[in-house]
Amino acid sequence: MTTKEESCSKCAHIYKSFEFFKLNRNSSQKCRKLLQAGRAKVIKKEPFTIQLLFSSTGYKQHVSIGVDSGQHHIGLAVTSQDKVLFSLRQDVKKLLDTRRSYRRGRRNRNTRYRSPCFLNRTKPSGWLPPSIASKIHHNINWIQRIQAVMPKAELHIEVGKFDMAKMKQPDITGLGYQQGDKYGYETTKQYVLDRDNYTCQICHGKTKDPELKIHHIIYRSNGGTNQVSNLLTVCATCHTQANHQPGGKLYALLAKKFQSYRSLKGATFMNILRRRLFKAFPEAKFQYGAQTTLDRAKLDLPKAHYNDAVTISGIQKIAQRPTAVVMFHQFRKKKCSLHEATARKGRKIPNIMSKRNAKNKKFSKGFYLNDYVQLPDGQKGNVSGFSGKIKCFVKAGDGYYLAISSKYKHINLSILKVIRHQNNWNVTEIEVKTHQMA
Known part of the structure; x- marks a missing residue:
């Protein structure tokens, strides 16, 4: 008996053996019937993946993965023949400015004497600053997550190559690069x-x-x-x-x-990322942004990270498009600072005594930080923090607090319903209008 994995969302079923169903309303119903009949089992919840427990046909079709790599936004898309099966955009949240301000503050305070360390000066080969290494790992890890569901798909990645000397001085030539x-x-x-x-x-x-x-x-x-x-x-x-x-x-x-003023931080990062992607995915097909722009114009798609990913996958004609784009946004569960520069919301003085009991509270009464919950009036959002043992704050996808009344933002846990646990990632499904994909 052979098995295969099927990734199911509201709009598509994606088989690990690369057999695809048409995008229709019966996709979720078919998935549910397979589970109820005991002919499949759940493998993952995010993305929702099931494994069939019965033999299937050997029919397969060509699948391509398109990756729009970047510093702050990563676009991912899966296409097959003339159908777009999956679109994703991932945002990397930047918190390094806060950490840097706290670190500088510690240098100016009267603190205990700490002897200097002389064994941490040597950096290993290929070392990168943590801020750059984190973003590069995001790009590589998300590509590997998609490949885990479709291990034999053809991989297409867009990279960037920038001449920073020419960006500063367009007429630079020859010796000017050295001087x-x-x-x-x-x-x-x-x-x-x-x-x-x-x-x-x-x-x-x-x-x-x-x-x-x-x-x-x-x-x-x-x-x-x-x-x-x-x-x-x-x-x-x-x-x-x-x-x-x-x-x-x-x-x-x-x-x-x-x-x-033109900062060269983004160009520097993309040059570093390009070399790391070459090494991590030697079997992939790489292209540059100029080619993507031309191909996207032929498909008549507007500029967007997910549309770029669809174009990069190599699809020649789009006959069937998804109606939604899945957005992943990283959520910070733990506050790592030992002290605060300014008082937190609801406090009159900042925490400067390293009291970490309430600051890092991750769960209460069966609810966890970043849980996707529903209010009695139908509103949905993510748990952003706890207030005591029985109340919490809930934020919508646009970053605004949800409230039962117009002024009171504290929501009792007893009236909330957990839709799913999301760990460190906010998952939001955004509807895409026809004119945005056509």
Whole structure:
């Protein structure tokens, strides 16, 4: 007896042996009847997957997986012949700014003496910063999850390759790649001062102040870098607290400079990701964004991550489209900071004594953080936190709190109904209108 796995959603059944049913309303009914008759068993709940317990025909059809890799958004799609069977978009939530602010705060406080560690200076081969490594693992892990359901599908991945020197200086050639912006200068400050002709960029030398400072256009606390394009020269007279405020001269100049500032973080990440994907999936077919743009225009699809993934899969004609897109968004269950910079909601003072009893409460009365629940009036959302032992907060897919009354956001656990446990991922199904897929 042979078995095969079938992944079932509202719109499709996907067999692991690559045998597909048509997308119709009877798909969920067929799945339910197989389970009730004991001819299949449940393997996974997210995505819902069953395994047949009886022999089947050997008919198979070609299946392709399309992957739109990226830094913040990942698009995944499964296509077969002229049908789109599955579309997914995954968002990676960024929490590193908060951690960085807490880490900087610890350096300025009077803390206990900690002897220096000298055995953690050597990095292994292929080491990447945790922020970059986490995003790369997201791309690789989600591709492997789709492959686990369809292990013999043809894999198509879009990658990006960027010439960052040409992005900063379009006419760069030959020796210019070796001689960067700061070639011939000893320090970055010396280059910025010479570039700005040793003149304040606000008053243009009218104040006659000899003291010049180097200022960040986008502060490092807001994601700015030390690139020379993010630095400018200002004098001490203009570099005041008043000019930093909205309406001040420096504030207006920074807003104008911000529009022309181009960060290269995304391009750097995509260059790193491309090499890692080559190594992780040597059997895959790779292409670049320029080709995807042309192919998407032939299919008459609007710009979207899931539409890009459908195009990348290599499908030539779309006769049957899904009516919904599944969205996965990572949810942070545990608050890892030992202290707080600002007081949490509902508290008057911040927690600076490392009290972690109520802060990391994960469950209460059979309910867990991030559970998908339903209110008595039919509203659905995710448990975002607990208030005491019998109450919690519930957020909808758009991030707003659900409430029984207009002012009271605390909801009693006794009136909630658990639809499913979601662990660390928010799963939302978004309806796609016809004009968005056509």
